Amino acid sequence: DIQMTQSPSTLSASVGDRVTITCRASQSISSWLAWYQQKPGKAPKLLIYKASSLESGVPSRFSGSGSGTEFTLTISSLQPDDSATYYCQQYDTYSCTFGPGTKVDIK
Amino acid sequence: EVQLVESGGGLVQPGGSLRLSCAASGFTFSSYDMNWVRQPPGKGLEWFSYISRTSSGIYYADSVKGRFTISRDNAKNSLYLQMDSLRAEDTAVYYCARHTYGVGFLYWGQGTLVTVSS
Numbered sequence: 001d002i003q004m005t006q007s008p009s010t011l012s013a014s015v016g017d018r019v020t021i022t023c024r025a026s027q028s029i030s031s032w033l034a035w036y037q038q039k040p041g042k043a044p045k046l047l048i049y050k051a052s053s054l055e056s057g058v059p060s061r062f063s064g065s066g067s068g069t070e071f072t073l074t075i076s077s078l079q080p081d082d083s084a085t086y087y088c089q090q091y092d093t094y095s096c097t098f099g100p101g102t103k104v105d106i107k
Numbered sequence: 108e109v110q111l112v113e114s115g116g117g118l119v120q121p122g123g124s125l126r127l128s129c130a131a132s133g134f135t136f137s138s139y140d141m142n143w144v145r146q147p148p149g150k151g152l153e154w155f156s157y158i159s160r161t162s163s164g165i166y167y168a169d170s171v172k173g174r175f176t177i178s179r180d181n182a183k184n185s186l187y188l189q190m191d192s193l194r195a196e197d198t199a200v201y202y203c204a205r206h207t208y209g210v211g212f213l214y215w216g217q218g219t220l221v222t223v224s225s
Contacts, residue, residue: 001169034210034211034212036152036212038152043202043215043216043217043218044152044202044212044215046210046211046212046213049209049210049211050209050210055210055213085151087151087152089152089154089211089212091211094157094164094166095154095157095166095167095168096142096154096157096211097154098144098151098152098153098154099151100151101151101152
């Protein structure tokens with residue numbers, strides 16, 4: 001099975017800061033990577049698919065990059081509404097796996 | 108509007124069984140693969156089961172293999188999860204999610220809580 005790791009596990013940043021989250025796969029997954037945002041008590045929301053494609057309706061301050069085994073999610077200017085937990089997911093195989101999550105707090 | 112609505116969660120004793128349902132609407136259910144994902148309280152997301160649009164392809168995570176059974180009824184626009192031999196570690200919110208090829212999980216249900224406890 002493909003294992004996913006994320007760093008950091010938590011981060012605290014100020015409104016307007018640039019924030020970067022890293023996700024690594026235990027083997028190459030080409031660009032079959034998605035990023036999700038989850039707020040407490042809610043289902044996850046798809047932000048980015050195929051590593052760098054922005055889902056419709058998602059603010060342009062979110063961007064993704066990477067391929068192979070290393071990927072990043074960047075929030076160019078952190079907003080109060082971005083306080084949430086972010087998960088990466090590989091879907092290179094039918095048995096997809098999620099990363100452990102990164103909790104983003106606003107200072 | 109695409110909607111996925113889970114039902115069937117609740118409190119069950121260790122070793123017991125439960126059947127979850129996911130009612131789909133707003134899209135052609137038979138055209139999409141489906142998944143179950145769960146989230147223990149305060150923890151991360153865990154994918155654990157996939158079913159193809161025709162039920163010809165089914166996959167499970169090792170954590171549930173042999174105990175859980177995924178199925179679907181395209182005529183009823185419904186996805187199911189039969190959970191047997193439940194354990195305390197199966198306590199979680201259970202989500203159904205629509206699989207879009209090349210995209211991932213664009214649509215999710217609201218989740219249903221399963222609590223395994225004596």
